[in-house]
Structure formats: C-alpha cells, structure tokens
Amino acid sequence: MLDWPSWRHARSKNVLVTSFLLVLVALSNSAVAWPLEQLPVAQIVGVQAPSGISRSEDFSVVISVDYSRSYSTDIAILDAETGFVVASKGLIIPAGRNDFAFQLTGLDTPCVWMLLATVRVWWHEGWYANEKGATFPFQIMISDLANVTLVIMSNTVQNEVKVDGVSHSLPLQGIEISTTRGPHTIEIEPTLTVGEGTRAVFDSWSDGIRSFSRTIYLTDSLDLSATYLTEYHLTVESRVGRAVGTGWYPAGMNATFAVFDSDFTSHSSTGHVPYKFNYWSGDSDSNSPIGWLVLDGPKTVVANWSEDDSQTRTISELGIASTIFLVCSVILVAVGVVLRRRTNTEHRSHVLGGNARFSGFILILTVLVAMANPSLIQPAQAFVPIQPESVAIGDAAWYHWNRATSDTLLIWLGGGIVEPTTLLINPYEFESYNTIRFIQDLAKYYDVLALERGSMRYVDSTLNRTMFREPYPGSDNFMKRIRLWAVEHEYAYLYVVGYSVGAMAAAKELTLVSPEDWASPDGLIIITTRIAEGVSSRASSLRASLLLLYGDKVAPEFIASGKAFYENAPEEGWRDGSWYHREYHMISDVEHEVWTIRDTGEYDCRAVLLTVGFIETCKSLQFERTKDVISRIALNHTGTPETHPQFNVEVVSVHAPSKVSTEEAIRITAQVRYDLPSNSTVALVAFDTDARSIVSAAERRLSARGEVRLITTALSGESSRTAHLSLILLTGEGGNWSVVADSVRDLTIDVTDSFSARILVGYPDVAVQFDGQAFRTGTNGEVTLNATAGKHVVWVPPVVMLGGGTRAVFEDWNVTSDSSTLRLSISRDICLLAIYRRQHYLNINSSFGDVSGAGWYDENSVALFHVEPAIVALNELHVFVGWSGDFVDSSPASGVIMNAPKHVEASWKDVESQEGNDTPFQLRVFFIASLATLFAGLIFVVMSFRHGRRSRQADLPQQST
Secondary structure (H helix, E strand, C coil): CCCHHHHHHHCCCCHHHHHHHHHHHHHHCCCCCCCCCCCCCEEEEEEECCCEEECCCEEEEEEEEEECCCEEEEEEEEECCCCCEEEEEEEEECCEEEEEEEEEECCCCCEEEEEEEEEEEECCCCEECCCCCCEEEEEEEEEECCEEEEEEEECCCCEEEEECCEEEEECCCCEEEEECCEEEEEEECCEEEEECCEEEEEEEECCCCCCCEEEEEECCCEEEEEEEEEEEEEEEEECCCEEECCEEEECCCEEEEEEECCCCEEEECCEEEEEEEEEEEECCCCCCCEEEEECCCCEEEEEEEEECHHHHHHHHHHHHHHHHHHHHHHHHHHHHHHHHHCCCHHHHHHHHHHHHHHHHHHHHHHHHHHHCCHHHCCCCCCCCCCCCEEEEECCEEEEEECCCCCCEEEEEECCEEECCCCEEECCHHHCCHHHHHHHHHHCCCCEEEEEEECCEEEEECCCCEEEEEEEECCCCCHHHHHHHHHHHCCCCEEEEEEECHHHHHHHHHHHHHCHHHCCCCCEEEEECCCCCHHHHCCHHHCCCEEEEEEECCCCHHHHHHHHHHHHHCCCCEEECCEEECEEEEEECCECCCCCEECCCCEECCHHHHHHHHHHHHHHHHCCHHHHHHHHHHHHHCCCCCCCCCCCEEEEEEEECCCEECCCCEEEEEEEEEEEEEEEEEEEEEEEECCCCEEEEEEEEEEEEEEEEEEEEEEECCCCCEEEEEEEEEEEEECCEEEEEEEEEEEEEEEECCEEEEEEECCCCCCEEEECCEEEECCCCCEEEEEEECEEEEEECCCEEEEECCEEEEEEEECCCCCCCEEEEEECCCEEEEEEEEEEEEEEEECCCCEEECCEEEECCCEEEEEEECCEEECCCEEEEEEEEECCCECCCEEEEECCCCEEEEEEEEEECCCCCCCCCHHHHHHHHHHHHHHHHHHHHHHHHHHHHHHHHHHHHHHHHC
8 A cells, every 4th residue: 555654665765675575575475484573552442522412512532542662543533334534633653552632523413423433553554453442432422402301310219309390209210301401400309208217318419419409501311310318316315314315317327325414313292302324225225324326227215213312311311410419409508508597696697698699609500500401492493424325337336425416526546556567546445534534525515436345356464454456557447437427427527536646547547548538627636646757748638627735744756746747737728618727735734645734643624625626716717708797797686687598597595604714615505496408507606796706616417397406615715704605597508608697696604713702600700711811701790702713722710709608619511521621612603601509618616526517518408417426524524415506406416408608506515523422512511510519509508517516616605604
C-alpha cells in the first residue's frame, strides 16, 4: 500500500535497501527458521462517554489506548451500523497509555446510537489492528425533547411521590413516567411510619442529592431511586426520678439511657419516701442506672426501684433519739428550776436572773433544733451517518453514496501499490480514518463512488488479511465502465478524485488514455502524488477542468511534479462549448493527507471546502453566457420571460439555513414542479446579488410532468456578511439556456462567526468566565456573550455563597456535563443553563460530649445529628436533657428538615453525687442539736443543785448566832 507513510519512506529508499529486502524475501521462502517479529500492541483500555444525550447535542468522548511502542496510529469512533467515521485522528504517538479526546454531535433522531471505538497502527506498509483490544463498542441513548422517561423507585413500601405536583403511588418495583426534557419538581415523603416503633427517614437519591423535595433538569431518560434509613424508637420508663434516652435512633446505633434524680425519692401520703435503683427490665437487664443498647428494633426499658430500708431505719432511730433527748432536756430544766426555789429569798432574785438568761438560751436552742427537723421543710419542684449501497461495475464492486441526490458524481481513487507496469488501487476500507472522513464529507454534497472489492486478490500474511485490489490499466478498463455507468444514471457532471496512487491512475487516464472522454464540464482532482514526467509532459492534452491539492509539509519532489503538471495544463477558457477551469492550492500545516494537521493528527476541513468551491465554480462557469440575463432578472425581478412556450416549470418551495458560519458549505434545496417535453434539461442557479456572480448550479434532465429536488451548494466565504442570493430556474434545449423570470426566489443568509452564548446561572453578581475572560451575571442571574464559531471554554463557580448560612452548589449543565468547566464547540446560538442546588448549614453546639451531623445539607433534606455519650461524668455528673434553638427535641439522636440554616444547642443538667450521703443533713443537725440540749440540761440541773447547797451552807452560821 502506498499512502502517505509509504511515500515518506519511498524517498529514502535506494538500490542497497531494495537488494537487502529481496534477500530477506528469498530467505523467508527458504527452509531457514527465522524468529518472528513481535506483533505491535494497540489496545483500547477504556472509553469515557455520556450514557445519554438529546438530539443533535454536542458531547465529548475520551478513548484510552495502550501502545507497546511508538507508532503512527489511526484511531476513530465509528457508527457501528454503517461504519461511518464519526470522529478520527491520525498521528505519531509515544509508547504507553495515550488518551484521545473527541468532540461529537449526536444524531437528530431519537434512538440508541451504537458506536465503536477502533484503533490500528502503521506496520509493514499497512494498517494493523490487534485481534483483541482494537475495538471497543459502546452506546449512547439519544432522546427526543418530548420523549424522556423518568423512572422512580424506593426501598420502602407504602410510599408515594409527587412529580410536578401530581401524586403517584410508588411501589417497590417503581413507576415510569413519560415527560418532557427540562426542569421538573420531584417530592417524596421525608418520614414514613413502617410499624410500631419503626419508621423510615429519607436519606438521599441515587444521584447523591439529599433533598426530598427537589428540582431536576432532565436532558435524558433517568432512573432515580430514593433511599430511606430505618430508625427505631427507644422508650425509657421510670416511676421515680428522671429518665433519659427516649427517642428515635438509626438502626444499629448504640443508644445510651439512664435514670437519675437528686434525691432518688418519691412523695407519698405519709411523707417523703426514699428509693434506690435496683435494675432495668424490658429489653435490658442491666443493674446500673446508666445503660447502653444496640437499636436493632424498637426497644423499651423500665427502671425498677425499691425503698431504701437502711436509710429509713437510720432516720427513724435518729428521730426517736433526738426526741428523747429533747424530752429529757425539758425535764432536766424543770428539775433545775425546782431546786432553785429552795434557796434563800435574798439569793433568789440573783439566781433567777442569771438562770433565766441560761434557760432562755436553752429554750431558743430547743426551738431551733425542732425547726431543723426535715419533716417540717418542704423542698421546691428537639449528527446523521450516510450509508453507501454496493453496486457492481465491471469485475469490481463499488460503494455508492447517493443520499445527496446530486447531479454530480465523484469517482474516488485512493491509495495503493505501484508495480512496474500496473497501479493497484486499494479498497476504501484500507484508507486511514481521516481519509475516510474526507470521502464522507464529500458525500454530504455530491454522490460518490469508492472501491469496495477489486478484481485482483492479494493475501498479506504479515498483516494477516486478504485484499481485493483493482489494477490500472487492466484487461477490464474500469474507468471506462464507470463513465458509462454514470451516463446511464444521468449524472450531469463527473469528477475523478485521485489521491496518492489513485491520483497517478487518474492523471494517466484523463491525460494519456482517454482525454476526449473526460472533457469539461467534467473534472480531474489530483491530491498529493508524484506525477511521472511522461504524464506531466502530456498535460496539455487534458480536457477536463483541473484541481491540484498539496500540503506544504510534503516532500519537495511531490510539490514540484504537481506544479509542473499544472503549468503544462491548458489555459482557462471556453473549449468545445464548455468552460475549462483550473486551480492549484497549497494547504499549510499538512503533509501527504491534506485533510490531516501533521502535528496534531486532527482532521481538517479546508481540503473539502477547496474541493466543493472548485466543483461549484466549474459548474457555475457553464452559465457565463446567460449571466447578464440572470443578473438583470435577479436584480430587478423584471423582464420578459425567456422560457420556451412549451416549458412549464416553477419553484414550489425552498429550504436553506438562515444563519451560517464563515468557511462553510451551504446546501440549498428547491422543490421544483415541472411539465416538460421529453429530454428537457432544467437548471437551478444561485446568484449572489452583492457579488454579481453565479455561485452554484444544479442540473437535471427531465420529461413529462412531476416534481424534483434540485440541490445547489454554495460557500459562505471568508468574512462575515449578510448574503443575498436569488434562485433562478433555466430550461435548456440543444445547449441553449432560457431563463424562467417569474420563478425567482430570494434568500437572505446571515454569514457570521459571532454567535450568541447565553449563560444562565440563576443568581445575580456571580463570576462567569468565557475563554478565560471574566464576566458577572446581571440582576436576572444571566449573562449574554458574543462567541465565534469553534471551541470554547465556559466556567462557572462550583460554589456560590449566598450568605446567612446558605449557598448554591453546581450540579450540572443542561447539556451532558457535570463539570463546572464546560468545553464545547459553538456553531450556532446556544443557551447554557448552569444548574445549582441550594444548601443550608446546620450548626450544633454542646458543652459536653461529642456531637456529629453539623455541616452543609441540600435544601429540603433531613439532617440527622446526635450527641454521645448522653451522660458525662467529670467533676460532676452532666446529663443530656434535650435540644434547643431552631429545633426542640429530647432525644440524643434526632433529625431536622433543612428548609433554612439551623442552629441547635444541646442542653445539659448537672446532678450531684449520692454516694455517702444517705442520711438527710437536716436530720443529722437535729440529732446533734438535741444531744447538745440534753447535755446543757444536765449541766443546768447540776449547777442548780450546787447553788442551793452553797446557799444553805452560807445560812448555817447565822442561825447559830
């Protein structure tokens, strides 16, 4: 095969190398066993692509390929059904893992688009693909705007969902709703009662969104599943003191529960009865006042108490003793008083005065001790593929693209092998993928023939394939047969497009073999070949219009041969009743494949535009003799119809774009109704009223009456403008054209590289970047920019802070991209919607324990939070008693609906330790005071007794005297 790598290597070959190769061939056919060359490896290891898109949507695909060494590689994405090359690259790559990114446009009809990623490398003068790993099939769902399916499921029973305000029952198997592309609201129940002590709390959707009430933008059919978490209720009961821990807990959580009170007492009709905790019953058998339980179902625990007998006995004994002491004290005081009365009258006043003060002290002390008796003190109370058909012409089979329904047929002769006396043309499939794309692009505007299976069989054992090439010249002149076939199919124009070895055959056929059969308005297009001197020197015999395309990076000898052929060709002008036209173009930055950028391997469309422009110029020039009449009618819409009286033809309708880019081919379709005699010819020309020139033409041979589509193709040009075109019908008979003046249709097409890019964010004063340039949204939350055709990068912030504990988080675009940086190719006005979801912040504070659950939550989501442990023992015992703030609840584990920013605070109660403090303080004080009173009474009696005795002794001497 001699396509571009072959030609590149050919210039370095010499006699020594040829001789060496011949020796290798001879040795390979001998009995000597040579080690096999290691086969190259190019294996696709992954394809990243969206699962679904909308009709005609732009999207990206990334293909990852592993290579065993550096190669010239050919990688493409094919339409799996037709083999159409959707995207491709051809370049030299290094060994190892290589990633290739492609920008694609979806089909314009809803379907499941089956695609095939494929890779091969240039090896042994041909494209080689591994048996395994050279292809990777994948598919993309293309949805209609009005045919999007939303499937909603849930992991709970007895649920329902609202879609756009309409309620639907939601069984476990889910529901399927057909709706339109765009925004929709979905709302599901946040909490469901599943059974006694069991409930389901909404957690999240399968796409990660946690809002039970949300707005979603559907760009494709979508499956959504709602996930609920199971919660169980813990009931903590106690008839004494305060119970802690009652509430809802997530399944599997370790819940703390407890019971406490400062006195562990209970009121009764007989007074304040003390109790002590014994054990838990129900779903716990712990004997500690603080317990732990794993919530694997609804649970109930009950605190069991008993009266504290030891304390009762102590209190009783102390009370009796204290009472006895008081009674004894009173008696002693009374005795002391009696003793005092027996003393002398003169001493009574003094003694009673001092003893009255002491007796008053004892009486006050007795009253205070009695008042200290505790029994008296009462305490207080929270795109479209074109598939060819196969036709047999001579001994070969040819692909025929005819969906363009054109009056022009292109005959593609591609790469092949040069033999001493014969040129062998390869089948279409053995071209590079970029070359196949060039052929496919031409097939959008004209009908095309390309070799499917030649008449000569060749087995390539090295590449492990069988090829059927077509020889030129051969016993069966396939070029003559194709020309006759085209005439039978009533093509008005024939162009032979020769590339590489095929260009050698084409130049030889139209210059040396049959120049008289291929005369203008037919044409010859030569692409990147080295034309032999013998052919170039005979270029003056060429009768067909000529186009030569070469790349500026190709070998100099190729360029020199092309220029020599062009200079030897006839000068432009009228010849034998038709206009002969010629063009020569050098395309920059390309080499052998003039449609491939050498340094990047990217496909380039300049060669297609030059080819289309050449063909349309050739066709338009055939009407130069009637240009004045056409111009007059197009500009003035006046004049006498020049149509032959027998001809009746009119334009019924016209279809053309209203806006196009510069450097673009424009297809204009006119539906024509006719009533004509036999063998009549009708032409449709497009006249540019600004340039005063015919820019395109279409021609058909018609008879009788009916309707036909006539398609003209014009180029938009290199600069922006408003193009004014007039479509004019002509009828021909015997080579003479008549203009149908009353059937003029005027068109206005806006040619611009500036398109409107409208970016909607939804929030004002938000920074947006377009190709690195910063802009800010207006008060309506959007910004509109002018963008040129081509690739662009749009960026919006991942997070927009809205203040007050609320923010907006980027979710995705209304196209298939979930990155806030969007890379896209613009060729029309676009509207991009950046979809954000609102989030609110949950702030949790607690003086003790560890709290979890604080953070950002999607709006209308359920935020679950808890504190643990619920009882903290530090210097004092701290017990959780509930949540306060924006949410009130008594359960340590709780949840709040985040419809706004929330702040919750854990509340605690301090509890004094009960150890070593079983006897009430007041009772102890009462006992001590009673005892002291008793001793005081004894002292008083003793003092009274002694006082009376002294008094009597003092009186004895006086009596004796």
